[in-house]
Amino acid sequence: MVACPICGRVVRESAINQHIDSGCKSFVVEDESRLPPPSGAFFQPLAKRSNASNGSSAKNKTQIAPAASQSTPKSSSPNTSTPKNTTAPKPSSPVAAPENNGKRPPPDVIDDPEPTPKRKQTAKNAILSSMPLAERMRPRSLSDVIGQSLIGPSGLLRGLIDTKRVPSLILWGSPGTGKTTIARLIASTAGYRFVEINSSSSNVAEVKKLFSEARAELGLTGRKTLLFCDEIHRFSKTQQDVFLGPVEAGSITLVGATTENPSFKLVNALLSRCRVFTLAPLTEGDIVSILRRALASECPKPPPLIDDAFLSYLASSASGDARTALNLLELSLSLASQPSTTLSSLKTALTQTHIYDRAGDAHYDLISAFHKSIRGSSPDAALYYLARMLAGGEDPLFIARRLIVVASEDVGMADCSLLPLCVAAHDTVMKIGLPEARIALAHATVATALAKKSTRVYRALNAAMAVVEGEGRDLPVPVHLRNAPTRLMKELGYGQEYKYNPDFVDGRVKQEYLPEKLVGRVFLEERDLGTKVDP
Numbered sequence: 001m002v003a004c005p006i007c008g009r010v011v012r013e014s015a016i017n018q019h020i021d022s023g024c025k026s027f028v029v030e031d032e033s034r035l036p037p038p039s040g041a042f043f044q045p046l047a048k049r050s051n052a053s054n055g056s057s058a059k060n061k062t063q064i065a066p067a068a069s070q071s072t073p074k075s076s077s078p079n080t081s082t083p084k085n086t087t088a089p090k091p092s093s094p095v096a097a098p099e100n101n102g103k104r105p106p107p108d109v110i111d112d113p114e115p116t117p118k119r120k121q122t123a124k125n126a127i128l129s130s131m132p133l134a135e136r137m138r139p140r141s142l143s144d145v146i147g148q149s150l151i152g153p154s155g156l157l158r159g160l161i162d163t164k165r166v167p168s169l170i171l172w173g174s175p176g177t178g179k180t181t182i183a184r185l186i187a188s189t190a191g192y193r194f195v196e197i198n199s200s201s202s203n204v205a206e207v208k209k210l211f212s213e214a215r216a217e218l219g220l221t222g223r224k225t226l227l228f229c230d231e232i233h234r235f236s237k238t239q240q241d242v243f244l245g246p247v248e249a250g251s252i253t254l255v256g257a258t259t260e261n262p263s264f265k266l267v268n269a270l271l272s273r274c275r276v277f278t279l280a281p282l283t284e285g286d287i288v289s290i291l292r293r294a295l296a297s298e299c300p301k302p303p304p305l306i307d308d309a310f311l312s313y314l315a316s317s318a319s320g321d322a323r324t325a326l327n328l329l330e331l332s333l334s335l336a337s338q339p340s341t342t343l344s345s346l347k348t349a350l351t352q353t354h355i356y357d358r359a360g361d362a363h364y365d366l367i368s369a370f371h372k373s374i375r376g377s378s379p380d381a382a383l384y385y386l387a388r389m390l391a392g393g394e395d396p397l398f399i400a401r402r403l404i405v406v407a408s409e410d411v412g413m414a415d416c417s418l419l420p421l422c423v424a425a426h427d428t429v430m431k432i433g434l435p436e437a438r439i440a441l442a443h444a445t446v447a448t449a450l451a452k453k454s455t456r457v458y459r460a461l462n463a464a465m466a467v468v469e470g471e472g473r474d475l476p477v478p479v480h481l482r483n484a485p486t487r488l489m490k491e492l493g494y495g496q497e498y499k500y501n502p503d504f505v506d507g508r509v510k511q512e513y514l515p516e517k518l519v520g521r522v523f524l525e526e527r528d529l530g531t532k533v534d535p
């Protein structure tokens with residue numbers, strides 16, 4: 001099924017051309033929910049991109065959005081209620097479709113004689129109500145964007161948009177601060193064709209196809225294409241290189257969005273061709289304004305629990321991410337409408353469902369803070385981050401694996417019993433699972449945090465690895481240490497001079513073990529020397 005790019009109604013893909021030829025009168029499908037679910041494909045065929053402009057697609061699709069009002073939903077985060085299925089308006093008098101030889105049409109192929117404005121509006125409303133609140137509230141104009149001065153009346157980027165001289169650029173900012181929204185608004189305000197891709201696939205051939213479509217569009221209609229690359233930092237270096245030519249030639253205007261520092265994640269050649277704009281983190285005040293606006297538009301008479309104090313609570317739980325805040329508000333509205341809901345049960349429910357993005361930065365930030373707290377011997381901080389991860393639905397095995405790493409990397413020789421303890425915690429998670437296994441995780445966390453630390457082993461290994469990657473690569477193993485499984489090898493002297501330690505008093509005997517070129521080299525420091533950095 002696809003949505004017609006002209007009337008917005010749902011049509012079988014095989015019948016879309018006939019539907020358009022019939023002036024949008026035929027082959028309309030009854031049930032909007034039969035549209036294909038959003039896919040993670042890097043690029044969608046042109047026909048599917050048309051769907052996107054009718055609001056039936058999701059974040060990962062390539063899409064053409066001629067105007068902000070027709071923009072498409074981003075995928076909702078896990079804590080969002082799933083979009084409801086909607087039903088397209090039923091035609092008043094179904095008649096047989098011509099291609100059906102006059103027989104009664106199958107239930108999904110219905111001739112719709114009149115796509116009246118009222119019916120179009122109903123279909124549009126149905127599509128809108130199926131979107132997550134965050135999508136419905138996506139700003140329709142630059143002035144609706146909150147907290148981003150660079151597109152404010154005297155903002156640097158605003159001037160470029162108003163004069164339609166938008167350079168290729170990178171928008172750097174935290175999740176849910178408005179990068180995608182701004183990219184779409186740039187396109188609609190400056191009159192660009194909007195095409196969105198993301199980095200979940202590496203299909204360079206398809207990117208190149210988009211470039212030639214953009215060139216053709218520019219040649220035929222004079223309209224520029226704004227190519228929006230979400231999460232551009234996830235593109236490989238080779239993929240990033242593909243953009244250089246078209247950006248330089250001006251055949252596309254690239255707008256890349258990234259949550260990571262572009263200096264580290266983008267190739268210099270691309271950086272030197274794009275301007276980097278940093279989005280401000282949204283303050284709690286900004287988020288409260290966004291929530292207030294959403295509440296006024298969605299629910300002018302909210303349940304009493306959803307008051308100003310509650311909006312501030314949501315804003316403080318959203319970590320500067322407007323999408324998360326709106327998702328939480330949407331969930332709260334539906335929970336608060338049940339008479340049995342109290343403020344405390346509402347907050348508990350939100351905590352349980354407020355799952356952070358396990359593939360995203362929160363996942364890595366929290367585990368990193370957890371590891372560093374243990375390394376810094378702060379059991380309280382380590383327990384706090386452990387609790388955050390558990391409450392957020394983190395995979396407990398992921399936490400257990402990190403504890404095993406900590407036991408060797410940071411505690412090391414200072415307490416060799418902690419490696420088996422952490423392995424046991426991992427085992428416990430495997431055998432018992434949550435919630436009980438969380439205690440084993442806490443046990444290992446506190447034990448590693450309180451333990452003495454030694455990075456002797458870790459440093460020694462790093463030193464050895466450094467040698468192996470340089471001068472020590474492929475050095476011949478001393479002949480006396482070589483294995484001699486065959487007669488020929490024995491004849492060659494392999495292993496002959498080897499002194500078997502148990503044959504000597506206390507196993508002590510003078511013998512070289514390192515390859516000749518490395519004789520005397522020390523990797524394992526005498527003791528833990530600490531770093532040379534001043535605290």
Ligand SMILES: Nc1ncnc2c1ncn2[C@@H]1O[C@H](COP(=O)(O)OP(=O)(O)OP(=O)(O)O)[C@@H](O)[C@H]1O
Binds near residue numbers: 134148177180182326
């Ligand atoms: N500055 C803002 N002003 C108003 N609403 C905003 C703002 N930023 C985000 N939103 C709301 O949050 C939703 C998600 O925003 P958007 O997709 O633009 O964020 P993003 O920065 O691209 O996020 P991500 O990095 O996760 O892709 C929007 O649909 C909108 O409802």
